[in-house]
Amino acid sequence: MKVRISIPGTIRQRVGGKGEFVTDAGTVKEAMSALVSQYPDLRDYLFSGEERLRNFINMYVNGDDIRTMGGLDTKLKDGDTIIIVPSVAGGGPESELTLNEIMRYDRHLIMPEVGVNGQKKLKAASVLVVGVGGLGTPAATYLAAAGVGRIGLVDFDRIEFSNLHRQVLYSEEDVGKSKVEVARTRLMAVNPNVVIETYPVRLDSSNALDIIRNYDVILDGTDNFPTRYLVNDASVLVGKPVVHSSIYRFEGQASVFMPGRGPCYRCLYPEPPPPGLVPSCAEGGVFGVLPSVMGSIQAVESLKLILGVGEPLIGRLLIFDALEMQFRELKVKKDPSCPICGSNPSIKALIDYEEFCGLNRNINSDEEIESDLLQSWLKEGKRVEILDVREPYENQIWQIPGAKHIPLSQLRNRLNELDPNVPVVAYCQVGSRSLAAVRLLKEKGFGTAKSLRGGIDAWAVKADQSVRGH
Amino acid sequence: MRWYFIRFLSGLIHDIVQHSEEGYPEEVCGVMLSPSDTSDLVISLRRMKNSHDGPRQSRYSIDPMELYAADNEATKEGMLIVGIYHSHPDSPAKPSKFDLDHSFPWYKYVITSVVEGKVKDTRCWAMNNDRTAFMEEAIVEVEIRK
Numbered sequence A: 001m002k003v004r005i006s007i008p009g010t011i012r013q014r015v016g017g018k019g020e021f022v023t024d025a026g027t028v029k030e031a032m033s034a035l036v037s038q039y040p041d042l043r044d045y046l047f048s049g050e051e052r053l054r055n056f057i058n059m060y061v062n063g064d065d066i067r068t069m070g071g072l073d074t075k076l077k078d079g080d081t082i083i084i085v086p087s088v089a090g091g092g093p094e095s096e097l098t099l100n101e102i103m104r105y106d107r108h109l110i111m112p113e114v115g116v117n118g119q120k121k122l123k124a125a126s127v128l129v130v131g132v133g134g135l136g137t138p139a140a141t142y143l144a145a146a147g148v149g150r151i152g153l154v155d156f157d158r159i160e161f162s163n164l165h166r167q168v169l170y171s172e173e174d175v176g177k178s179k180v181e182v183a184r185t186r187l188m189a190v191n192p193n194v195v196i197e198t199y200p201v202r203l204d205s206s207n208a209l210d211i212i213r214n215y216d217v218i219l220d221g222t223d224n225f226p227t228r229y230l231v232n233d234a235s236v237l238v239g240k241p242v243v244h245s246s247i248y249r250f251e252g253q254a255s256v257f258m259p260g261r262g263p264c265y266r267c268l269y270p271e272p273p274p275p276g277l278v279p280s281c282a283e284g285g286v287f288g289v290l291p292s293v294m295g296s297i298q299a300v301e302s303l304k305l306i307l308g309v310g311e312p313l314i315g316r317l318l319i320f321d322a323l324e325m326q327f328r329e330l331k332v333k334k335d336p337s338c339p340i341c342g343s344n345p346s347i348k349a350l351i352d353y354e355e356f357c358g359l360n361r362n363i364n365s366d367e368e369i370e371s372d373l374l375q376s377w378l379k380e381g382k383r384v385e386i387l388d389v390r391e392p393y394e395n396q397i398w399q400i401p402g403a404k405h406i407p408l409s410q411l412r413n414r415l416n417e418l419d420p421n422v423p424v425v426a427y428c429q430v431g432s433r434s435l436a437a438v439r440l441l442k443e444k445g446f447g448t449a450k451s452l453r454g455g456i457d458a459w460a461v462k463a464d465q466s467v468r469g470h
Numbered sequence B: 001m002r003w004y005f006i007r008f009l010s011g012l013i014h015d016i017v018q019h020s021e022e023g024y025p026e027e028v029c030g031v032m033l034s035p036s037d038t039s040d041l042v043i044s045l046r047r048m049k050n051s052h053d054g055p056r057q058s059r060y061s062i063d064p065m066e067l068y069a070a071d072n073e074a075t076k077e078g079m080l081i082v083g084i085y086h087s088h089p090d091s092p093a094k095p096s097k098f099d100l101d102h103s104f105p106w107y108k109y110v111i112t113s114v115v116e117g118k119v120k121d122t123r124c125w126a127m128n129n130d131r132t133a134f135m136e137e138a139i140v141e142v143e144i145r146k
Ligand SMILES: [Zn+2]
Pocket: A090, A091, A092, A093, B086, B087, B088, B094, B095, B096, B099, B111
């Protein structure tokens, strides 16, 4: 059989050969013998020891790798072309453990489930922590301590005084500083061997794919529905597992959403709840230790995914009740008609998640009032009924002076307590329940009713610094 | 005593730096081309795709077929692939053990160290013939006048 061997420039240059060599051969091995007998220097470049192709030399017959066929014994036909091409690869030193690391991770290294290989996997791995708050701070701390090589932190927020009862990575002197910056400093102190990357941005449809793409595991520590759906969809689109948790008061949930292996967040919750129905931590409160339990569970699941050990929380929703001190588990099935991970997905790119969750949408300007304007109305002595729609235990903490109290749940039955001729300004903690109240009032003939934008939180900051002690 | 060095047309090192920073935190790679009769003068570069199919922060690989195509094109233009450059995100510009295991004595290897998105160091290495170690070569940038 007449066959042609094509030799790449770099190799032929070194051996004084031509780019092409034509010979008679029935197998690749015979063709190579003919080649190296003509150019003996080539033997050492192509073969190691006795006729074994070097590891990083590839040979293709008519475009097919001979390793997937008969190796050097691959048969040849008349007119076949053999291509020789080196396989060029390399990399950084990342996966080798230093002496410092061997000492630091000793208690990991002596466990068979981790060991040196597992610890190298952790070192080579990356986790993106979305939201560096109650869940994100304990999770990131354990990931850094455990030696996850690269940790990304996404959070737009600055540290607030009311974060300190649960976000134990931060201290009082940090109030007002960027969360990701302070977290980065603290985590570097916990373990200088890890790389901390910070994103002081609001994760949105324009940046989520680019950020998420760069990490192996996504740890969702967000506190709101739009970001949760965004993290889910972006991760499904680029095929990354999400270690999820959410918390409220004394209850936490956790699960792992692994594309291709189990359900996603949309399979579990196809639709977000209507705005205002499920209160956030800012609105409903959270027991300080709860996020630390749940964030630690997220760290456990992330490390297991990287190490490839144990049973990951895929297809299972873990529910922790701190008051009862009980863990329960629900099975979650993949929804074949899921709009993002189903067999015929309708979502193929990121959407507007604020709108999807019913936020920032259809709020008419006549439905809300800014706290500054309300403050000046009060100074002018304008007649206005201030209505507190929070639950009784909430308004014991503090309230706007002179407010009438009717919880949203009772409003429909207590409308007769309000004078339709006096403008009503309703408020709650952050302005979502009061918006629902205003819509109800307008429907019932209170055309001038308004909701205090941002709730009493905004009032405290903007209008009445004395309401809060700091 | 022999002086080891490699010459680059001015501007090319800057291009490698730029490529490394653009690709951070992943490794980037490319090939270095010389006239086929002057293999110690790099006159052109060509970016290659990092087609490693795991985390690319500490690994790169070039698809053999892409390399083959680049090699053929170089031949047509009277050039030769004389080396490979790649970046080391957040680690030094020295060959790793993995680099040693995967390198060839016939190429020069330029490595950039990219720390927090900025190139801090650019060095060139050549493997000895028994494939057991790298030796450093000085990078010399040259202006060519017409
Ligand atoms: Zn390298």
